[in-house]
Amino acid sequence: MINNKLSLETYIELAQKENKALYEVMLEENAKEMDTAPIALQAKMQEMLQVMKESIDFGLTGVKSHSGLTGGSAKALTEAMKGPQYKSLLGPLAQDALVYSLAVAEANAAMGRIVAAPTAGASGVLPGVLFALKKHRKLSDIDLQKGLIVAGNIGIVIASRSSLSGAMGGCQAECGSAAAMAAGAAVSMLGGTPEQVGHAVAIVFKNMLGLVCDPVAGLVEVPCIKRNGGGAMQALLAAEMSLAGIKSFIPADEAIDAMKEVGDRMPCALKETAEGGLAHTPTALAWAKKYFSK
Amino acid sequence: MNLLDVIGPVMIGPSSSHTAGAVRLGLLAVSILGESPIKADIALHGSFAQTYRGHGTDMALLAGLMGWMPDDARIPEADIYAKQKGLQYNFATIDLGELTHPNTVRFNLEGVTGKKCMVTGSSIGGGQVCVTQIDDFPVELSGKLPGVLIVHQDRPGVIALVSGKLSEYKVNIAGMKVFRTNKGGTATMIIECDQMVSDEAIKALRAIKNVESVRFINNVL
Numbered sequence: 008m009i010n011n012k013l014s015l016e017t018y019i020e021l022a023q024k025e026n027k028a029l030y031e032v033m034l035e036e037n038a039k040e041m042d043t044a045p046i047a048l049q050a051k052m053q054e055m056l057q058v059m060k061e062s063i064d065f066g067l068t069g070v071k072s073h074s075g076l077t078g079g080s081a082k083a084l085t086e087a088m089k090g091p092q093y094k095s096l097l098g099p100l101a102q103d104a105l106v107y108s109l110a111v112a113e114a115n116a117a118m119g120r121i122v123a124a125p126t127a128g129a130s131g132v133l134p135g136v137l138f139a140l141k142k143h144r145k146l147s148d149i150d151l152q153k154g155l156i157v158a159g160n161i162g163i164v165i166a167s168r169s170s171l172s173g174a175m176g177g178c179q180a181e182c183g184s185a186a187a188m189a190a191g192a193a194v195s196m197l198g199g200t201p202e203q204v205g206h207a208v209a210i211v212f213k214n215m216l217g218l219v220c221d222p223v224a225g226l227v228e229v230p231c232i233k234r235n236g237g238g239a240m241q242a243l244l245a246a247e248m249s250l251a252g253i254k255s256f257i258p259a260d261e262a263i264d265a266m267k268e269v270g271d272r273m274p275c276a277l278k279e280t281a282e283g284g285l286a287h288t289p290t291a292l293a294w295a296k297k298y299f300s301k
Numbered sequence: 302m303n304l305l306d307v308i309g310p311v312m313i314g315p316s317s318s319h320t321a322g323a324v325r326l327g328l329l330a331v332s333i334l335g336e337s338p339i340k341a342d343i344a345l346h347g348s349f350a351q352t353y354r355g356h357g358t359d360m361a362l363l364a365g366l367m368g369w370m371p372d373d374a375r376i377p378e379a380d381i382y383a384k385q386k387g388l389q390y391n392f393a394t395i396d397l398g399e400l401t402h403p404n405t406v407r408f409n410l411e412g413v414t415g416k417k418c419m420v421t422g423s424s425i426g427g428g429q430v431c432v433t434q435i436d437d438f439p440v441e442l443s444g445k446l447p448g449v450l451i452v453h454q455d456r457p458g459v460i461a462l463v464s465g466k467l468s469e470y471k472v473n474i475a476g477m478k479v480f481r482t483n484k485g486g487t488a489t490m491i492i493e494c495d496q497m498v499s500d501e502a503i504k505a506l507r508a509i510k511n512v513e514s515v516r517f518i519n520n521v522l
Contacts, residue, residue, distance in 0.1 A: 037304045048304060058311050072315075073377065074355070115314030118357065118377045123317040124308045126427050155308055162307035171307070172318055172426025174348050174403045188307075225352030227315035279348050280403070299354070 013167040015205055015259045018160065022201040029201040030153040033160040052152040055122045059111065059134035062121045066110025070117040074298060077228040078117060081110035097240075100143040104239045108135025112235035116228045124155075125162045125171040125184055128227045131235030132185035133158055136193055136242050146196055154192035161191045161208055168260065169267035173220035174279040176270030182231075182238040183215035183266065189242035190249070199250050209255035210245035212262035217269055219277035221284025224295035230285055302429065310428050312371040318404050319349070319356030322424030324376070326406055327365015328521040329432055329444040330420040335516070336412035338366055339388060344395035347403035349424075359392055362406060366390075371428065397421075405433075435516075439480050440491040446475050447494050448518040449503070454511040455481045455488040462509045463490060470502035487513070 018036075022029045038045040067085065071078035084106050087093055095102050112131035115121045121130045137151050146154075162171060165184045170176040190207035199207070215238075223229040249255075255262070276283030285291055312321040331338060343362055345353050353359050360379040361371075367382060369375065375382060383390060397405055402423035410418050421434035422442075432442040435450060442448050449467075453459050460479065467474060473495040481488035498517055506515045 041303050041305075051305060052308065055308050055311070118314050120311060120372055120374070121314055122308065123310055123312055123321060123428055125317075127312060127314050127317040127320065130314070156304065159304040159308040163302050163304065166302045166307065166427070170426055174318060175426060222352075222355075224355050225348075226355040275403070278403075280351055282351075 011167065013164045015161065015164045015208060015263075018164075019201040019205050028153075029195050029204055030156045034156050037156070037160070048156070049149075049152050052155045053148060055124070055155065056137070056148065056151055058120060058122050059124075060138065062111045062114045062119060062130070063107045063134055063138060065119050066112070066114035067106075070113055070119065072113070072116040072226070072228055073118060074224070074226055074228065076223070076226060076294070076298075077232055078113050080232065081106050081113055084109065100139050101240060101243055103142060104135040104139035104243060105236045106135075107138050108132055108235045108239040109232060111135065112232040116226070116232060124158070125166075125188065126173070126181050128173060128231050129181040129185035129235060129238060131232075132182060132238040132242060133189050133192070135235070135239035136189040140193060140196060144197065150196050154196040157195045157204065158188035158192040161188045164260075165263050165266075168263045170270060176266065177218060177273045177278050178220040178234060179212070179215050179218040179266055180270055181220065182234045183212060183218055185235075186215060186238035186242040186245070187211040189239065190245040193242060193246035194249050197246070197250060199246075203249045205259040206253070206255045207245045207249035208259040209257055209262040210248055211241055212266050213255065213257065214241055214245070216266060219273065219284050220279045221277060221286045222279065222281055223286050223291040224298050225279070225281035225286070229291070302427075306427060306429060310371055312428065313374065313376045316356045317428040318424040318426055319352065319358045320361045320376070321371035321428035322404065322430050323358045323361035323406070324365040324369065324371040325428065325430045325444060325521060326422045326424060326432075327362045328368065329365075329422060329430060329442070330408045330410060330418075331366055331368065332444070332519045332521055333420050333432070333435055333516070334410045334412050334416060334418045336414055336416055337368075338410045338412055340411040341366055341388065341390045342393070342409040343390060344393045344407040346395050346397045346401055346405040346407070349404050349406055350394035353392070363388070363390060438489040440489065441478055442491060442493070442518065444521040445493075447497050447520050449490075449492045449494065449498055449506070450516040450518060451490040451492070451506065452513045453488055453490070454513065455485050456511045459488075459509065459511050460490065463492075463506060463512070466505050466509065467492070467494070467498070467502065470499060470505070472496045472498055472502065
């Protein structure tokens, strides 16, 4: 398998040199690589956005997982926020990003149809950020398509330098990567420079490095669902800082490499095997025992 | 990895490696067998062995063996459909050693005409898969492109004859790996191609001296 290390800095420099938007150079590169027309790829992105929207709506109906362990929190949060006495801490945009990301993660746990972006376990982060920005910053479908192209290419770079799999790199590689992708997409959709996209990606990894993958009973439920909400918040935090002109001392490519190093050194018990972390707490073990004896 | 590997696939949850990747491994195993399976012994290694029930990995593997795609809404009930179809299956766990990818499965399949095949493959993240062994031969196959598996005697010129024949049939080689048991012994070539390889081309490959068998493997992604 050919696995050349790709570089986000290279994309950023290319965009700067050619005075193009980051999504533009990325789209051209993808179309060439995949032997297809840019317009066809954008249409494909629109299909993905449609499935994302449907998975948000499905999750918001209050679905429960097959195991019965999780579900209904996106709906419950939406209803709580509607209450007359409710005072939100996050504010409307972040609130919606949280609700949407939980909704998709709950739809996924309920064996609903989702877009694995980059993985199913972390599938809530991107839709959460994209659709909250669409609503509150009046973005168009085309803006979101472009955002998704930037997000996807950040993911491609991460995959080539590190991993997108919890079994290989822990949750930092899943929800961390999803948040980095969403942060980059947010910055680029809101008019940030290519360089600012890179800083947002780096800031996310700084804040999520070391996150382990410790699913209770090995199910993509606890803590995965709430971590999708957390990932969406980390993405907004990084985008906010980067758009304000705050830079990351460590460049994006190096932050991704650090994520790989941390993942490689992480013991297997903390990489999706359900043998450590939250999966190994008394509460988790007692529940798992009951579940597997069914 | 391309854009649609990262933004996608559209799939039934809950895990891209344990559910969608497992469907694809099932699909690829059937493509390698070359016919519908009637019997499947399925051995799971590593994280697959530990968490397959919770992720629906067993359902997903059966779905793939039945030719379903990763976004098929019937996946949660694949076992019921498999029984209806008369597909005999059995799940076990296996230890393939520390160097094996944690999400690995080994199928022993038997097809409708009695063909048998052993396929070992891993789900390497985000729904991507890699078949690493077919029967006793090491391979590397992603299922993204049509492939040709050639078993031959390790003699000078066989590789040149094979690639020459493929070029005659206008097939471009995207990737190629060659393995052998020992010098002058049995060797295998796994070739991923940009185009479909016609029956005629396969026949021509079989006619090459020192070639023992040629198997066409259709892409599943």
